[in-house]
Amino acid sequence: MDLEDATALRAPLHGREPRPVRTHWVDVDGVRWPLRQVVTLATGVDRSRISTRAAHRALRRLGFETSEAPPPPPGEVPDVTALLDPRNAGAAADFLAAGRAASNEPGLYSWWADAVGAADLTRGLGHEVVPSLVYAGRAGGIRPSGVRSTNTLWGRLATMHLGGRRQFSTFRLTLSACLSPEGGPAVGEQELTDWMHRHLRVAVLPLPIESVAPGEERLLELADPPLNLRDVPRTDLRRALARRRKALPT
Structure with missing residues (x-):
């Protein structure tokens, strides 16, 4: 529901x-x-x-x-349209090759799937995923508690998404749930990373720390990425994804 x-x-x-x-x-x-x-x-x-x-x-x-809605997160809502344009998405290898200095800032990102990758995700979920923007998120920013996160785009994407383990990355966990055989062993970490390099592209948008949270809210509102589960409407695809994530072997 x-x-x-x-x-x-x-x-x-x-x-x-x-x-x-x-x-x-x-x-x-x-x-x-x-x-x-x-x-x-x-x-x-x-x-x-x-x-x-x-x-x-x-x-x-x-x-x-x-009742009255809470005020928006502190900071001006930035223009996030660059993350909605596939022309701004590049290969994961190019992002890594640019090095930490190129993205050692807080900001937002969007992941894009090619036709083969979208077909793989569709088979795993049983719901159509089109070749397009499939996931978006933030790195760093100010949490609702007021705590300032020190994470950066490099830390999120290079260390967690492309170089980490699914236990420590929501996006890797989501992809593992889509690509692993139902009831079978989870896809291997290196196999998952290789799949991401082959079939995904990424766009990044560095932002001042106070603009990250309001920017993420705007990005999710505009993009409605199918593989996001937080702060987006419930859909049949997202219900299937939540079930697959819960059933993924540890």
Whole structure:
């Protein structure tokens, strides 16, 4: 279930009681429910992974009244359109060859799949993935707690995505879930890295640290990358991906 159907959203609330409202609420048929409780019941997403601002937007689109949405993250919303243009995406090998100095900054990135890679992902998920932008994210920035992350585009992409292990990289975990045989052994780390080099391209956008979080929110809103699971609408493809990730052998 996603947040695209007001009638379907009401069904999981039947027979349940709203928890005490602390800050953010949604009015469902005259009853105020905690915002995250409703989204968790309706989608199955753990409350810790729910973006309050995204939930406000989704529920208001369905016609529900909500409390005032929290303010956007600090920092000016940057122009992220460069990450939506495939002409700005380059081979992973070229990114690595440029070295740490070329991307030793916080920022945003987008991963693009070619036709063969998209076909591989489609077979694994049982849902069509087109050759296009498939995943996007951020490196560094200011967390909701106010803590400033020291991560950089080089650290995220070179060290974690292309040189790490799936236990420490959400994107590698996602790709492993798509490419591993269902119920079988997980694809090997080197095999996964080789597949990424063959079938993926990456675009990067360095940003001031205070612009990373608002930029990511804007990027996900515009791109809606199919392999992202956080702060995006639920879809059948994303449900299948979540199941495959959960079933992936450790």
